[in-house]
Amino acid sequence: MAKLVLSTAVKFNALVGALALLTVSAYAKCADITGKGDINIIGNAFPALQHISKSMEVCKRSGLSIAFKMSSEARQETERAFGSAGVSAFDAAVVSMGTYSVLRSKGQLQPMTDLVNKYRARYNIEERMLVKLNDEVLAIAFMQNAQSLFYRKDIFDKHGLKVPTTYAEMVATAAFIKANEPSIEFPIAQTFAKGWDSGTEFTNLMVGSGGRFFKSGSAEPAFNDASGERAIELMKSMLPYMTPNALASNSDDVMNQFQQGKAAMGVLWASRAARMDDPAASKVVGKMAFAAAPAVMVGGKSATHLWWDGVVMPKNIAGDRDTVFQVLMEALGEDTTRSGNDTAIWIRSVYRPTRFAGGVLSSATAGAPIWPTEPFFGLAHSEIGKILPEALTGRLTAKAALDAAARAYARTATEQGFIKPTRVSTHSQP
Amino acid sequence: VKTKTFFQFIAPSLALMLVLMAAPLVMTGYLSVRNCSLQMELVKAQESTPFGEQEILSHQAKLGSNGKALQTCEFVGLDYYRKVLGWSDSSSAETKKSAPQNEFLGALQFTLIYVFVTLPFVLGIGFLLALGVNNVTQKLKGIFISASLLPFIITPVVAALSIKWLFRDNGLVPYLLSHVGIQVFWMAEAWSARLLIIIYGIWHVVPFAFIVLYAGLQSVPQDSLEAATIDGASRWQKMRYVTLPHLMPLIVFLSLIHLMDAYRVFEPVMVLTQGAFTASVQYLTYFILLQENNPYKASAAAVLTLIGILILLIPLLVKTYREQRGGQ
Numbered sequence: 001m002a003k004l005v006l007s008t009a010v011k012f013n014a015l016v017g018a019l020a021l022l023t024v025s026a027y028a029k030c031a032d033i034t035g036k037g038d039i040n041i042i043g044n045a046f047p048a049l050q051h052i053s054k055s056m057e058v059c060k061r062s063g064l065s066i067a068f069k070m071s072s073e074a075r076q077e078t079e080r081a082f083g084s085a086g087v088s089a090f091d092a093a094v095v096s097m098g099t100y101s102v103l104r105s106k107g108q109l110q111p112m113t114d115l116v117n118k119y120r121a122r123y124n125i126e127e128r129m130l131v132k133l134n135d136e137v138l139a140i141a142f143m144q145n146a147q148s149l150f151y152r153k154d155i156f157d158k159h160g161l162k163v164p165t166t167y168a169e170m171v172a173t174a175a176f177i178k179a180n181e182p183s184i185e186f187p188i189a190q191t192f193a194k195g196w197d198s199g200t201e202f203t204n205l206m207v208g209s210g211g212r213f214f215k216s217g218s219a220e221p222a223f224n225d226a227s228g229e230r231a232i233e234l235m236k237s238m239l240p241y242m243t244p245n246a247l248a249s250n251s252d253d254v255m256n257q258f259q260q261g262k263a264a265m266g267v268l269w270a271s272r273a274a275r276m277d278d279p280a281a282s283k284v285v286g287k288m289a290f291a292a293a294p295a296v297m298v299g300g301k302s303a304t305h306l307w308w309d310g311v312v313m314p315k316n317i318a319g320d321r322d323t324v325f326q327v328l329m330e331a332l333g334e335d336t337t338r339s340g341n342d343t344a345i346w347i348r349s350v351y352r353p354t355r356f357a358g359g360v361l362s363s364a365t366a367g368a369p370i371w372p373t374e375p376f377f378g379l380a381h382s383e384i385g386k387i388l389p390e391a392l393t394g395r396l397t398a399k400a401a402l403d404a405a406a407r408a409y410a411r412t413a414t415e416q417g418f419i420k421p422t423r424v425s426t427h428s429q430p
Numbered sequence: 431v432k433t434k435t436f437f438q439f440i441a442p443s444l445a446l447m448l449v450l451m452a453a454p455l456v457m458t459g460y461l462s463v464r465n466c467s468l469q470m471e472l473v474k475a476q477e478s479t480p481f482g483e484q485e486i487l488s489h490q491a492k493l494g495s496n497g498k499a500l501q502t503c504e505f506v507g508l509d510y511y512r513k514v515l516g517w518s519d520s521s522s523a524e525t526k527k528s529a530p531q532n533e534f535l536g537a538l539q540f541t542l543i544y545v546f547v548t549l550p551f552v553l554g555i556g557f558l559l560a561l562g563v564n565n566v567t568q569k570l571k572g573i574f575i576s577a578s579l580l581p582f583i584i585t586p587v588v589a590a591l592s593i594k595w596l597f598r599d600n601g602l603v604p605y606l607l608s609h610v611g612i613q614v615f616w617m618a619e620a621w622s623a624r625l626l627i628i629i630y631g632i633w634h635v636v637p638f639a640f641i642v643l644y645a646g647l648q649s650v651p652q653d654s655l656e657a658a659t660i661d662g663a664s665r666w667q668k669m670r671y672v673t674l675p676h677l678m679p680l681i682v683f684l685s686l687i688h689l690m691d692a693y694r695v696f697e698p699v700m701v702l703t704q705g706a707f708t709a710s711v712q713y714l715t716y717f718i719l720l721q722e723n724n725p726y727k728a729s730a731a732a733v734l735t736l737i738g739i740l741i742l743l744i745p746l747l748v749k750t751y752r753e754q755r756g757g758q
Contacts, residue, residue, distance in 0.1 A: 076720060097479070106468060107491045107499045132478045141480045194706040195721070217472060217487055243599050248617030248703050253598055260600045308480050315497060347480050370481050375489055382721035386533075389706055411513065412722050417467030417502075418489055 030059035030330050032122065035323025038065045042077055043094030045070040046271065048143055048309075048344035052094075055339070056331040066327060075099050082108040087318040092328055096309050097371055098378055100131065100139055103312060105375035109138045110313040115325040116140075123329035129347050131310055141310035142332045143344040146293075146368055147204070148304065148359020150258055150273070151265040153289040155181055163291050167205070167234055167303070170265065170294050174241035177264050188238050189254045189263030192246040192392070198235075199385025204267070205231035207369060208296035208303030219376045219418040221409050223384065224402035232391050232398035234296065239392060247389045259283060267293045267304060273356035274342060290359030292366040301367035306360075308347070376418040383409040455736075462510055462729035466503040468492075510730035514718075534731065537709040538738060540624065544710065545692040545742070548631040552688055553681060555632065556639025563640075564647045575644070582637035590701035593630045620707040627708055630698045635691070639684050646680045647673070679753075686746045693739050711735045 041056075043049050053068040060066050069090075071077060078093040082103055095103070103109050116125055116137050131139035149170075151163060159180060164170040174187040181187075191197035206213070211227025214220060239246060243257065255272045257263040259282040275281065276288040293304035311328050313321060337348040345357045353361060383405040391401035413419045468491040477486045491499035516532030563574045581589065597603050597616040607614060616622045650673050658668045696712040699705060705713055715735060719728035 073720070076723065079723060101488075105470070105489050105491060107493050107497075128480050130478065131480075132476075134475050144480060194704050195717075219489065244615035244618035245599055246618075247706050248623070249599075250704065257599055262600055306481050364481075370479065370484075373477070373486060373488065379722060386705075386717075386721075412724065412727075415465060415467065415724060415727065417470050 030061075030327070033059060033064065033323060033326045033330070035320045035326070036063040037319045037323060038067070039092075039319055039324055039327055040067050040069065040090045041092045041094070041328075042069045042071065042074050042081070042090045044074040044096075045072060048271075048340065049094060051340035051343050052142075052331050052336060055333070055336045056327060059327050059330050064323070079103065082106075082314040082316070084316065086316070088314040088316045089318075090314070091317050091319040091321075091324045092311055092313045094309060094311055095139070097307055097373065100310065100312060101373045102375045102378065103314075104133060104138055108315055110315050110317055110321060111136045111138060112140070112313060112325060113137045115322065119326065119329060123326075123333060125329065126347070126349060128349075129310075129332075131308070139310040139312045140328070140332065141308040141347050142337075143309050143346050144360065145269060145271055145307045145309070145345065146304050146360045146363050147267045148270050148273070148363050149265060149291045149293050150268050150276070150288055150359070151291065152184075152261075152263075152284065152287055154287045155184065155264050156289075163289075164265070164294050165292070166295050166298055166300070167238075168298075171237050171241065173265070174238070178241055181264070183261065184264050186241060186243045186257075186262065187264040188241040189249070189257040189266040189268070190238065190242065190246070191249060191251050191254050191268065192235065192239075192242065192388075193248055193250040193253075194389045195385045196382070197250050197385070198247075198388040198392075199381045201235060201267075202228075202231050202384050202388060203372070203381060204293070204303045204305060205234050205296055207305070207372070208300060209234075210297075210300075213372060213377065213380055214374060219374070219413050221380060221406040221413075223380065224399070224406040228402045229398040231296075232388070232401070235388075236392055236394075236398075247392060258288065261287075270345060270357060270360040273359065274354070276356075290356065290362075292359065292362035293368065295366070301369065302363040304363050304368045305371040306364060306368055307371050376413050376416070379412045379416070379418075380405075380409045383412070458729045458732050461726050462733050463505060463507055464503060465506045465510070465726050466501050469500045469502060506726075510727045511734065513727065514731045514734060533709065533714055534711070534734065537711045537714045540708055541693060541695060541710045541712075541738075543624065544628060544631060544695050545689060547628050548635065548692055549685060549688055551632045552635050552639050553684060555636045556684070557643050557677075559636065559640040560643035560647055563644055575641075578640050579637045581634050582641075584634075586634065586697035587701055589634055590630055590698040593626065593633075593698070594702050597626055617703055617706065623703045623707045626702055627695070627698045630702065631692060631695065635688060639688070642680055642684055643677060646677045650676050682746060682749065686743065686750070689742055689746065690739060693735075693742060711738060 043053075049070060053070070056066055056068060069077075074093070075095070075098075078090065078095060078099060079102060081088040081090045082093070083106060093099075100109075113136050116130065119125065125140070129140050129142065130137050131141055149163070155161070155177065156163065159176070161173055161176065162169070164173050170188070177184050177187040190201060192201060203213075206223060206228055209227050209230050211223065211225065211231065213223045215222045243249065243262075245253070249257070251269055251272060254263070254266060254268055255275060258266070258268070258276060259278075261283045270290070273288075273290055277285050279285050292302045295301055296303045311332070313324060317324065332348075334348060334350045337346040337350050340346075341352055342354055342356070345351070345353070345360055384402075387396070387401045387405045387408075390396040391398050396404070410419060414421050470489040471492055472487060473490045475486055475488060475490075477484055494500045514534045516534065559578055563571060563578065566574055584592075595601055599615075604614065604616070614622060616626050654672050655668055658672055663671070694712050695710045696716065699708050699710050699713045700716070702708075705717065709717070711731070712735065715728050715731040718724060718731055722728075
């Protein structure tokens with residue numbers, strides 16, 4: 001048996017999740033930071049963050065070590081650390097607004113108002129970077145993201161097509177391209193993968209048609225109504241113009257479909273736009289253009305959502321909050337925006353928008369709403385994303401799928417205290 | 431003295447097993463019968479973000495005197511087990527009919543398909559490879575062994591990604607197939623998505639079976655084979671009555687390892703299909719932990735997963751136990 005255990009242990013087994021632990025070193029600016037200690041920061045892994053972590057390197061010196069952990073499971077690790085009974089394993093975290101909403105509602109965020117006032121001038125902290133709840137600064141945002149319409153300008157020009165402003169126009173344009181453009185078999189490419197991706201598409205379309213996810217003033221589900229059904233029907237109407245692999249197509253796959261010249265249009269994350277012009281990976285360099293994500297209804301708002309990413313500190317912080325704040329602000333300084341201008345859509349006013357950012361900016365102009373801020377929204381989102389394939393493949397009706405998602409969501413929201421249980425558990429113990 | 435020495439020798443591994451295996455198991459069991467939630471209240475607040483100001487009506491946790499959110503923990507018995515298994519659904523028969531299949535049972539079904547379909551292929555192909563390499567000349571053996579081991583060396587996530595890239599839209603396989611007039615969308619339907627994961631499973635694990643069986647072939651007693659030849663046995667008969675019985679303990683060992691390993695299938699599901707048509711039990715636990723962010727429910731799913739593997743292993747464990755006792 002021992003041999004067996006040993007063999008099992010020796011067996012291959014790799015940790016999932018790309019995890020990069022960057023311990024950084026160097027010195028130069030950051031001269032004003034006098035604090036010492038070990039500073040641990042966590043965030044997801046994406047190009048803008050890699051850029052930020054590099055500019056943080058500069059602050060490391062003897063007595064002040066800075067470790068920036070980039071993990072694909074940053075959200076879970078952040079929530080666990082910020083919610084732990086002892087001190088948090090991380091002194092700061094880079095979060096998107098979905099995670100912010102959860103941490104904020106759990107009262108786990110360290111207010112930074114005094115620090116912002118103290119250092120506003122030194123780091124030129126701009127008012128629009130501040131995320132405040134009742135005048136208390138809880139996060140400092142540095143970049144935004146949203147989906148925008150990617151389309152093949154060359155094909156649109158060749159056939160004299162108009163850039164669609166509604167989903168109905170997009171489907172009609174797709175039908176035209178499928179019939180008349182031999183190089184494109186599946187004109188639409190969008191992230192319909194089971195789970196987070198398709199849940200996000202649903203959210204865009206549902207909110208875009210004026211639907212509400214929850215009953216007003218409560219966490220009770222309301223998405224299993226006519227507007228939810230409409231959103232699913234709309235998704236189904238796009239399927240004939242998408243690759244049959246759509247239900248497993250995530251952002252990487254959709255980006256690949258565009259880069260290979262196999263798709264003519266689709267709504268995708270703006271952070272992928274610059275990759276269209278990467279000659280090493282793309283066959284459509286210079287051929288793509290970006291516009292506002294189409295609306296669901298004629299005259300409606302652009303059916304996408306605005307996101308921001310920012311830094312937060314936990315209430316149960318282990319290190320010196322003043323020092324941690326200074327290091328964060330050094331890393332988010334104006335020079336970071338300038339030197340990494342093309343890696344993100346920065347919030348700082350020194351940012352110079354590129355053509356890749358055009359889609360997001362026009363989505364915003366076309367009234368794209370802010371991503372839902374309810375702390376329980378993520379639970380509804382994941383239940384919907386999980387069951388959508390059943391509705392899209394026709395195994396369940398839209399109504400049945402949404403009802404099942406609503407039931408599952410209500411259960412998880414009750415488990416986590418957002419919905420009051422209807423019956424008191426008989427098993428309680430002190 | 432003998433007992434003392436015995437314990438001194440096994441103490442390190444016993445301690446390790448307690449800390450790394452038994453303790454987490456007990457902890458998981460403990461978590462699975464509990465639930466903690468925050469006390470939420472609805473509050474109106476003014477929120478400003480880079481996109482402007484808005485009044486929000488939001489749930490906020492009640493804070494205790496120490497500034498921390500008040501948490502209520504309770505013993506919930508087997509509630510989470512019932513939920514994972516779909517037994518707690520109090521909905522009417524009508525809604526049940528139109529509801530999707532229970533996730534855990536669905537995941538268990540695919541996991542078992544995966545385990546039992548891959549097993550014979552892993553053993554069969556591994557054995558054929560071992561025989562093949564055993565019969566090539568000494569010079570070529572090194573190359574063949576290295577080449578055969580390659581899939582086994584690659585990290586599972588990377589291996590799964592490379593399979594995905596081969597089969598996705600515009601991938602090499604669909605491209606080649608399109609030249610002979612075949613168009614298959616591998617991630618579009620249950621059978622093909624499942625087949626892909628099974629192909630991955632076989633490809634990735636065959637080298638392990640191969641290397642173990644190849645080692646076994648080196649120790650097949652030559653005198654028995656010679657005696658069989660003298661008795662007029664054919665090649666097939668020598669294989670059937672000498673080689674295979676000799677390899678039997680290794681085959682049982684491989685089956686045991688593969689059953690345990692395949693039951694934990696996770697990476698290809700995560701990378702290839704993100705669970706579309708192919709959720710496995712391990713993936714489900716991960717999903718509950720990640721998406722629902724509920725460690726209690728995930729623990730219940732984990733314990734159920736563990737019970738599943740124990741049931742699966744009973745026949746082989748009984749056999750091994752009997753053999754060990756027989757050996758004494």
